[in-house]
Every structure is written in structure tokens, then in C-alpha cells.
Amino acid sequence: MKNQISEILYKEAIRFLPGGVNSPVRAFGSVGRTPVFIEKAKGSKIYDADGNEYIDYVCSWGPAILGHAQEAVIAEVNKAVRDGLTFGAPTKKEVILAELISQIMPSMEMVRLVSSGTEAVMSAIRTARGFTKKDMIIKFRGCYHGHSDGLLVKAGSGALTQAVPDSAGVPKSYTENTLIAEYNDKSSVQQLFEEYKGKIAAVIVEPVAANMGVVLPEEDFLPFLRNITNENGSLLIFDEVITGFRLGIGGAQEYYKIKPDLTTLGKIVGGGMPIGAYGGRKDIMQMVSPLGPVYQAGTLSGNPVATAAGIKTLEILYENPGLYTEMQLKAIQLADAFAERSKDKKEPIQVNQIGSLICAFFTDYKVKDYNSAVTSDTVKYADYFGKMMDKGIYIAPSQFEAMFVSAAHTEEDIRRTCQVIKDI
Numbered sequence: 001m002k003n004q005i006s007e008i009l010y011k012e013a014i015r016f017l018p019g020g021v022n023s024p025v026r027a028f029g030s031v032g033r034t035p036v037f038i039e040k041a042k043g044s045k046i047y048d049a050d051g052n053e054y055i056d057y058v059c060s061w062g063p064a065i066l067g068h069a070q071e072a073v074i075a076e077v078n079k080a081v082r083d084g085l086t087f088g089a090p091t092k093k094e095v096i097l098a099e100l101i102s103q104i105m106p107s108m109e110m111v112r113l114v115s116s117g118t119e120a121v122m123s124a125i126r127t128a129r130g131f132t133k134k135d136m137i138i139k140f141r142g143c144y145h146g147h148s149d150g151l152l153v154k155a156g157s158g159a160l161t162q163a164v165p166d167s168a169g170v171p172k173s174y175t176e177n178t179l180i181a182e183y184n185d186k187s188s189v190q191q192l193f194e195e196y197k198g199k200i201a202a203v204i205v206e207p208v209a210a211n212m213g214v215v216l217p218e219e220d221f222l223p224f225l226r227n228i229t230n231e232n233g234s235l236l237i238f239d240e241v242i243t244g245f246r247l248g249i250g251g252a253q254e255y256y257k258i259k260p261d262l263t264t265l266g267k268i269v270g271g272g273m274p275i276g277a278y279g280g281r282k283d284i285m286q287m288v289s290p291l292g293p294v295y296q297a298g299t300l301s302g303n304p305v306a307t308a309a310g311i312k313t314l315e316i317l318y319e320n321p322g323l324y325t326e327m328q329l330k331a332i333q334l335a336d337a338f339a340e341r342s343k344d345k346k347e348p349i350q351v352n353q354i355g356s357l358i359c360a361f362f363t364d365y366k367v368k369d370y371n372s373a374v375t376s377d378t379v380k381y382a383d384y385f386g387k388m389m390d391k392g393i394y395i396a397p398s399q400f401e402a403m404f405v406s407a408a409h410t411e412e413d414i415r416r417t418c419q420v421i422k423d424i
């Protein structure tokens with residue numbers, strides 16, 4: 001596979017962009033290759049600057065659930081563009097999108113639109129603190145909630161501690177109110193509630209963790225979080241930036257039948273354009289300005305082009321529930337291919353799959369939390385990644401990400417991918 005133009009672009013890129021990219025994982029650092037520069041995409045395929053075609057399982061990290069450049073979505077975007085790119089004033093489309101979100105996820109009685117998942121989570125946490133008048137939050141090791149200062153933390157190894165910043169440039173004081181628990185470990189949450197009694201504003205969780213690879217919640221984990229937050233006057237925040245409209249139209253909250261107090265959305269809700277959203281119980285959302293004292297604003301919030309893409313995407317998903325079954329069946333085929341590979345090659349692989357999310361870990365251990373996820377052999381992953389790319393299959397350049405199946409993946413795409421998974 002030729003890669004000359006990407007090589008040239010990369011050389012140029014690193015002169016002007018840190019690492020040559022605008023988001024770190026794109027630099028292919030953990031797989032030791034030159035990143036491919038993307039020129040265009042259509043349906044399930046993505047094309048790089050050298051003209052190579054790949055079946056795309058990154059799907060822009062989730063938003064492209066209908067496939068790339070979906071005709072109906074593009075038509076709405078084109079129409080919206082001609083009417084003006086941004087007004088900084090209320091529009092009908094914001095109302096339609098908020099209503100649609102609320103109808104699809106009834107726990108989101110009121111919604112505020114923002115421009116990214118990071119912003120959605122940052123604002124939801126501010127709202128939770130404003131509402132409860134408490135400062136501390138619990139997050140789970142290995143869950144990602146965007147790059148705002150207070151959330152860029154994981155705990156020191158093993159121990160449950162107050163978190164230390166995970167990034168340079170984050171003052172320790174910014175993360176002192178972030179407590180870290182272990183995903184799927186109820187006692188770690190219980191302990192924090194006991195130790196910091198009366199101080200915890202919210203527990204934030206990816207209901208299906210999809211930023212340490214894909215890790216499913218054990219059966220009683222989410223109900224436990226619902227109960228313990230209720231009992232302690234704390235809020236439960238579901239970060240559904242990935243799972244929203246993906247695990248099913250109603251996201252993880254519908255799938256697991258748990259009603260969070262607040263929900264954060266991103267990715268699919270913008271249909272490929274930059275949108276995030278947060279929302280939840282009316283009494284909580286009434287804290288947000290201009291109604292209440294929790295300040296939050298945005299020049300491009302509720303952007304008319306982005307809302308056009310989001311509305312169309314959600315409408316298509318809503319009107320075609322069969323798409324979810326189809327995507328799930330495709331993901332199961334991929335999971336089966338990994339299982340076959342594992343058996344044939346006597347190679348330890350654990351596959352976690354739910355709906356259209358899938359992740360293969362190169363490990364013997366059942367992956368149920370951060371500690372088991374990091375047992376995966378990342379050298380093996382890098383090798384597998386390189387071979388997949390060379391065969392025209394574009395997957396995440398990091399072990400700790402999901403593989404996304406879209407409605408645009410064809411049976412032929414899946415068949416070819418399964419074959420490559422087994423052969424390489």
C-alpha cells in the first residue's frame with residue numbers, strides 16, 4: 001500500500017501542528033506508524049491522500065453511525081449552509097433537536113446544546129455541583145469524559161486515592177475534588193461514599209465503558225450506582241457521548257433501564273458536525289443560566305448547520321429501528337471471527353461486544369475493568385493494526401478504543417473483514 005503523500009503531509013504537519021495532528025490518537029503513536037491523511041469518505045469506506053481505500057471501523061470515533069456522507073444528512077447540511085452558518089440567536093432547529101432528544105431519552109426533560117462532548121460533560125458537572133451544593137465527584141478509572149481539567153485524572157496505581165492530574169498543566173487543586181473508583185467494583189464506590197460522606201455531588205460513568213477498549217457493566221453495577229447516589233443525595237450522570245443513539249436509539253439508559261439524573265451526549269447527536277448536549281431532570285436543568293445561577297454559554301452553541309445534521313441523523317435512526325439489529329449482527333460476526341482466530345492461532349484474545357461496539361483484547365484475562373484491560377498485549381495490537389491497515393481495514397490506532405460498526409457496512413465489508421481478521 002503506497003503511503004508517499006501521507007508521508008509528505010506528515011512531515012509538513014509536524015512543523016505546524018503539535019505531533020502533526022489536532023487530537024493525539026490520530027498521530028498513530030502507540031502503533032508506531034505514520035498517520036494516514038484522509039481525503040474523503042463515503043458510506044463504509046474512507047480514502048487517504050494516496051488514494052488507498054479502507055473499510056472504516058473508526059467512523060470518526062462514533063458519529064458516522066449511518067456511514068460517511070449519508071445523502072439525506074448531506075442534503076440537510078447543504079440546505080442549512082445556504083441559510084447562514086451561525087446566528088448566535090435562537091433557532092427553530094434547536095427546539096426541534098432538543099425535543100427529539102427528550103422524546104428519545106425521556107430522562108432528558110430539558111437539554112442544553114453545546115459544541116463538543118468535553119463541553120457537555122464539563123457543564124453537566126458544574127450543574128450537578130450547583131444543584132447539590134457539593135463539590136466532589138466520583139469517576140471511574142479508565143473512563144474518559146473529555147479533556148476538561150477536573151476530569152483528566154486517573155488514580156495512582158491500585159489504591160483509591162484522591163486523584164492526581166493526568167496531564168501537565170492541570171493544577172493539583174483542580175483535581176482535588178475528583179475521586180477515582182474502579183469500574184464494576186461496587187465496594188470501591190461504597191468506600192468513597194463512606195469516606196467523603198455528604199460531599200459527593202455526582203457519580204459520572206460511561207454506562208458501557210468505551211475508552212479503555214469496550215468494557216461492559218456487570219449486571220448489578222449500574223443499578224447499584226443508581227441506588228447509592230439516590231441514598232446519598234448525589235446525582236448520577238451517564239456520559240453517553242459514545243453510547244447515546246448507539247446501543248439502541250435510547251442509548252445505555254434505555255438498554256439497561258436505568259434513569260440517570262443527567263446525561264451527556266456528543267458524536268452521533270451532531271451527525272458528524274460538532275455538537276454536544278447535556279440534559280436531565282427539569283429541576284436540575286433549571287439551575288442553568290439564564291434560568292438559574294449555573295453559568296454556561298457558547299457562541300456557536302446550537303449551530304444551525306450542526307443541528308440540521310443532528311436532526312436528520314436522529315430521525316433516520318428513530319424511523320429505522322431495524323438498523324440496530326443489523327449493526328449488532330454485523331458486530332457479532334466480527335466478534336466470532338476474532339474468536340475463531342484465537343482458537344486457530346492459539347492466541348489469547350478476549351472480545352467484548354455490545355450492539356455495534358466491539359473490542360478485541362490480546363489477553364488471557366476477562367476484561368471487566370481498567371486493570372484487566374491493560375493486561376492486553378499492545379505490541380500484538382500494533383502488529384494486528386498494521387496488518388489490518390495493509391489489507392485495507394481502518395481500525396483504531398490504539399488498543400484502548402472501540403471498533404465501530406455502522407449502518408453502511410455491507411455484508412461484503414463484514415465478510416472481507418472477518419477473513420482478514422482470521423488470516424493475518
Ligand code: PMP
Nearest residue numbers: 116117118144145146241242266
Ligand atoms: N465522553 C466520552 C465517553 C467520550 O468518548 C468522549 C470522546 N471520545 C468525550 C466525552 C469527549 O467528547 P469530545 O471529544 O467531543 O470533546
